[in-house]
Structures are given as structure tokens and as C-alpha cells.
Amino acid sequence: MGRNTRKRRTPLAAKVVAGAAALAVGGGGLVWANFHASAHEEGPAHHRTRSAAAQVATIDCPDVGQQLSGVPDRARGEVDGELATMDSQITEAYQRLATTRRAQAGDPQFVQNTILGPLKDRRKAIIDRIQLEIDRAGGRADDNLDQLAGCQGRPAEQPQNGDGQNGDGQNGDGQNGDGQDGGQNQDDNGNGAAGPVADDFIDINDVEPNSRDSENGLAANGDGGSTGTFTTDCGVNENNLFNSDNLIAAPGVDNGAHHVHDYVGNQDNDAFSSDEDLANADTSCRNQGDRSTYYWPVLRLQDGTEEFDANELGGGAEGNVGRILKPAQAELKFVGNQQGDVVAMPKFLRIITGDAKSFTNGDANANSSWSCTGFEDRQVTDKYPLCPEGSQVVRTSNFQSCWDGQNIDSANHRDHMAFVQEDGGCPNGFQAIPQLQVRLVYDIPTPTVENGQVRNPYAVDSFPEQLHKPITDHNDFINVMDEDLMNEVVDCINSGEDCQ
Template sequence: MGRNTRKRRMPLATKVTAGAAALALGGGGLVWANFYASAHEDGGHNRTKSRGAQVATINCPDVGQKLTKVPRQARRGVAKELALLDRQITDAYTRLAETRQAQAGDAGYVDNAILGPLKSKRTATLDRIGININRAGGTAPRDLGRFARCQGVPVEQPDGDDGAGQDQDNGQDQGGGGQDNGQEQGNGGQAGNGPVADDFIAIEDVQPNSRNLPNGLAANGDGGSTGSFTTECGTNENALRNSDNVIVAPGVSNGAQHQHDYVGNQANTAFASDEDLANGETTCRNQGDRSTYFWPVLRIQDGTQDIDQGQPGGGQDGNVGKIVAPTDVELKFVGNRTSDVVAMPRALRIITGDAKAFTNGLNNANTAWSCTGFEDRQVTDKYPICPEGSSVVRTSAFQSCWDGQNTDSANHRTHVDFVEADGTCSNGFQAIPQLQVRLVYDDIPAPRIENGQVVNPFAVDSFPEQLHKPITDHNDFINFFDEDLMNEMVDCINSGQDCQ
């Protein structure tokens, strides 16, 4: 079985205040709110600070990533319960945001009024997940209940010792002190849940070739299968968007709690079957490509609202501002540095990046933000501020090693993997064409940092508790190339041609 994560020494860095537990890695949801404390340690020096608005979080284990063995017939039922866990975190976030005064006046309020009830709800949901698995002939983990408890903790941005290290330092200097800056501002953003000034960096301040996440490794190179296949599917001119996710939360309306842009297949809803998708219309120029490509939308938080301001996935889930569609979408499949590639199976599902990377840590993060004219400078945990005449760019490189058997897996990770550093696939996996997605946005004005605050920021849609952090960017793909076109793609890549 292939790995679904890569070990790194860069967890979320934490700042421990009096009475707060250390941040547990692998958490599924950090919920930020005002949490009253009169003193804390800062930078190794004891200092007393009177603050009525100190940032705090709730850290809940991401149960979905821990369930690697779920019988097929139980997966839809388990997915619905996992979506309910996400909703429970969101509800806790909302309650935290609405009870700041009560928290300031009662040191036990968060534990008694928020964490306690949340644990009870999660316990019941986890019990149902276990029942679903056992009834389908599987064996549920005996200790599922240990994932019920959530912790209230303060948190900082991920440490910059790996990945975008240079970018992290620059961003903190620019923002006036990283976490302290965020505390003074609250959670920032038009809806009060991000982004903040420290989430942005001028692209000129990013060192070239500094991004070093292994997930960013391209599969192809000078050897092996050197060709490419480009498919043209438009820029979502149809404005097809919803807050579903048919991969992670099939059968659950608003399962993503944020809006996605779709190109390619037009039958995308949470309730679409494989047959629905196979028979759906497509925006792709080559009608043999009925694959679905989707990613969270970008919004400009300039005080305006979009049509979903009061709707699930939009304003109800903290996603506010004007949606901006990409002006250019490039979908390219490339080969492997050491071998030929094999055809992808019909209905293969791949997710790259992690919508909960701000709370889960960087194991599955795969973000690349840049600007046109500066694409040798990429950041993982900052939004770029592009100079005049330059446009925001988002790029994603998908996993390109497949286990040879499964089109999906229980946690949507373990059936595919990234190549090793030398370009090979490990654990008996087979090389498949690697999808690379490049999105360009000409219509995003550069945000400004004024007095430590960001003016007119843009941000990716996210789960509310993820605070619209750039590290949570992600991209999704379901393969519905017809057999002839898929074989044409494979032949093209293996023979070193560039086709479309």
C-alpha cells in the first residue's frame, strides 16, 4: 500500500500560553476565537500583557484521514458522518465567534459551553461511523472514541524551516510580528475569519526556487516519458459552481462548505454517480474528455458580496466577497522521469493539496502561489502581492503513481502517491500521466498593507475554521477520458510528443 503522506520536520508551530495544552499534530479543525488571558510568555521572556482579544483555537482530529480501511459499501454512509463532523466544528466556530464577551467573563466558558458539547456530539457521530464499518463486514477501530475530544489552544502560523522558509520569515517581518499582529487584528477578513496581513507577501521578496515541498516535485524530466498532452476545457465561462464535493462527501449537499469552480464535466453535484458523470456534457474542446476538474474559488474581499452571500458555502460558511474566475486555465498531463506511463482507469479520483492544511499540518499540503513574470518564485503559505502588470497564478501538480487496482481509497489518498526524489514510483505503484493545473487571474487588484492590516485582500474559499489561509488551497480531478483518447494521451507522452 502506498503512502498517503510524507514525513517532514515542519509541523504547525505553537505558542503555549498559561493553561493551554500543546497543539496536537493531525488535528482536523482549529477554531479561532477571542480567548481571554491576562498574561503569557512571549519569545522566551515573561511579559504581562493585558488583552481582551487573545486568539485561541479548537483542535479536532481529522478523522477522515485516519480511516484507511472502510468497506466499499460503507463509504457513502461514513462520508456523510464525516461531513457531519465538519459541520459540528463549524457550529463550534460560530458559537465561539458569537460568545466573546461570555468567554472574557468566564474562564471555564469554552470548556463547559463549547468543548464539552462538541465532544458529546462527536462521540455519537464516531459511534455511528463504527457501526457503519462493522455492519459492512469491516472492523472499526476499537478506539475511535479517542478522536472525539477537541482542544482549545493558541496557535501560530506554520514554522518556515521547511518548504517556504524564506517566505515565512519575510511575511512575519512585513506583518509586524506574525502571531502578535494577528492577535491585535483579530482574525481579519471581511467575515472576521481571515485572511490577515501576515498571509500576504510581495512576490519580489520571495527568493527564486525557494519552494521545497516534496509534493511539488514534477514527475517528468529529461528521461523516461517526456511527452505531454494538453486538454482545453475553458475557464468556467458557464459559472458552474457549488459547495459540494462528490469525492469526499458524496450524497451530502454543501459537503465542502466552500464554493468550487468546475471545468470539463458539467454533471458535477454531490449526488452524481459515475454513470452520471460518464454521460455528462463537457466544456472540453475534445469531447472525449469528460473528466471533471475543480478547485476552490478565489474572492476579493472589497466590501461587495456575490450571489451566495446568504447561502451555504457562501456567506453562511464565512466565504464572502466577489468571486473572481480565472482568465486562463491550463490543463496539462506529463510523463515520468524514469519510465513509461500507463493509462489511468475510468473514474480515478485524485485530490492534491489539503483543504485543512492549516490545522492538519503540511503532510498533504501542495500549494504554489506566484505571479506572472515571477513563476520561479513560489510560496506555499502566503498569498502573493503582484506588481502592476503581473497576475496571480495558482499551480498544482497531482500525484502520478497509482496502486494499479483502486480508483479511490477510504481516505482518498492511499491509492495514489507522488514520485520519489529520483522520479520513481515506490511500493509497486505504476506511473500514470501527471496532471498539472495552472490558473491565472488577471482581475485581482493587488492588496495593500496599511498600518499592519490588509486592505481589499483576496482569499481562497475554505472551511470556516481554516481562516482562508493560502496553505489550504487544493485541486480535484476525476478521470472520464474515453478509452481511445486516454490511449492516445499515453502514446503521445511515452513517445515524447507534445499533443492536444
């Protein structure tokens, strides 16, 4: 499977990560050191005891980008670049964590002294530069950003404390370490401790109907207000357009996502695409007036397949291994608002929904959900579903649908957008726009889970330190509809019609 690329520049940080990643690559897949230096099994997985010397499963760093606000426009490019460098630093530190398990077992201070301490120093230097860039551009940098420099090691069985960590399964039930230990020693699906593990999966029959408690995931429209819909057909990435960039969060940075995206719609998507590039690009959408870009992290089946990116950053060199699975269906639908009419989206509006770092950030911004065809009244955010024979895996993302009326983006790529409130209306100062709903359907062989192990699992591509957790799923959109088409979308929704 190929991909579309253009001549790209690679920042120094990415080259450093490439060197670290090369240490872990062998035989077409990652040869990660085991997360647990020793494990003694005593009956069921829940009763295993572990070596106290090697309990750290991943690296948990405060998300500096989500704390930024008030960044002047002329500083945003530089700030986004600095944030992308921080992501690369975390990737490098995680790979060092994963490849030094023997040293960690012999020295309880190894992780702190050799990995976390130096990482804090490097992050502090970048935070200082971010503050300087904001101040130079006429803004006022937050003096408290320095408090976000330090990272911590996160044990596999320890739930994250703090806001948003007590919901949707992030309470320890699914993170108790089952499968995060010696069970992955011999048959590790190609990426060792990078996951997923048995506890990341759930039989769809064990999910309670209508139990998902997340207003973020609710559809914006209902029986009242603007009840029409507009569906755009942009295919399922038949053109094999893949890359590990993120034009919204890391513009101008090669491999800014550290995982691979599927793209439908706009065909000129990489980190270096300008708004002009997007406006003049080809589109895979049936309606040629829709040059919007719709993209999401790929799903992979960890069956030993070597993809085109098996040894590349964003792919196998960062733990994203196995066969890329294209959706059998990609349904892109815009709906209305419960309280009233919607207004047109501005051209080049950018929206990110979900959070690629939810495993360490907490679930405050987690939004995408998982289900199976025939069971879509059962939605789960923090588990991959095991679907019965004849049923397909479903990924759903319902985007924020309230816009601040002024900005097409914001410093943290979130503040210019909001979800509807409990009554279906928008917060004060925000206007209702058409809500994008993305429903992706996949034909995936159901993984086998036995004795605390999962065989041939599927998983969403992720930042390495996020361990391919399902809660990290997310979706991205840039509106590049022409004015006539956007007006048609608004008219259909406000008049209660179903158009396409």
C-alpha cells in the same frame, strides 16, 4: 453571478449550521465578534500585548477521515456521510466561538465548557457510529479512533505542533498573530476574524528563488523517461458552474465542502452525481472525449461585493465573502514520469491534491503553491503573493501520479495514490500514470498592507475554521476521459510528443 443547481436534500447537520450561521449574518457580510476581547498596542505589531482571556483564534480537531483505512466499499457512503456531519459540527462550533467573544472574556473556562466539551461528545458519538458501520460491513474498525474525538482551541500566535508543522512557514513566523487582533475591529473586509490577515501575504520579491522544499509539488517528468505532454482546454468556467459540494470527499452530502468550487470540464457536478451521470454529461472541454471533472475552491476579492451566495451556506454564511474571481487562464496539462512509461488512468479515478484543512492538520499534505507571472521560479505554499504591477497571481497544483493499480478511490481518498519518490519513480506496488498539472492565472488588484492591516485582500474559499489560509488551497480531479482519448494521452506522453 449565477450557478447551476438541482433539487437537493439538506442533512440535519447542515440545517443546524444554517441556524448558527444566521446569527452571524448581517448587512450582506459576516459580523463576527472580535477574536481578541482587548488589545493594547505598544509600537509595532510584533510587540502587542493581548488579553489572556480571549486567545483562542480557531478550533483544531483531528482529521478522522485521514486516519481511516480498510473501510469496506459498502460502508464508504455511510462513513463519508458521518465525516461530513463532523465537518458541520466543527463549523457550528467555530461560529459559536466567533460570536461569543464577550462571554469568553468574562469566563476563562467558557470555550472548554460550552464549545469544546460538547463538541467532543458529539464527535465521539459519530466515531462510534463509524466504527459500527465498518464492523457491520465486514471490516475491522480501529479501536483508537476514539482518541480523535477531542478538539482544542488554537491561539492565533501559536504554531501547531506535530508532524508536518515545521515546514513551509508553519513555524510561527507567519502565524504570530499580526492582524489577528484589534487591527481587524473596524475594517475587517466583510468577514471579521475569518481572515485573511496581513501576515498571510508576502511580496513576491521577498520569496527566495527555487526555495520551495516540497517534493510533492515537483513535476513528475524530466529529461528521461516519458517526456511528452497532453494539454486539454476546458475553459475557465464560462458556464458559471459553482457549488459548495465535494463529490469525492462527501458524496451525497449537500454543502459537503463548506466552501464554493469552480468547475471546468464535466457539467454535471454536484454531491449527487453518479458515475453514470458524469459519463453522460456535457463537457466544457474542447475535446468532447474529455468529460473529466476538474474543480478547485474559488478565489474571492474581499471588496464588499455581495455575490449570489452572500447569505448561503458555503458562501457568506460561512465566512466566504466578496467577489468571486474566475481565472484568466486555466491550463490543464498531463505529463509523464522520469523513470519510464506511464499507463492509462482507470475511468472514474478520483484524486485530491493538497489539503483543505492544512492550517489545522499540518502541511504533510499541503501541495498547491502560489506565485506571480514573471516570477514563477519563486513558489510559496503558506502565503498569498503580492505581485508587482503588470504581474498576475498564479496557483499551481501538481497531482499525485502513482496509482496502486487497483482502486479508483480509497477510504481517506489518498491511499490509492502516491507522489513520485526522490528518484522520480513510483513506490513499490504503484504504477506511473499521466500527472495532471493545473496552472491557474488571475488578474487581481494587489492588496494594500500597511500597519499590520490588509485592505481588499483576496483569499481562497475555505472551511470557516481554516481562516482562509493560503496553505489550505487544494485541487480535485475525476477522470472521465473515454478510452480512445486516454490511450491518446498515454501514447503522446510515452512517445515524447506534445499534443492537445
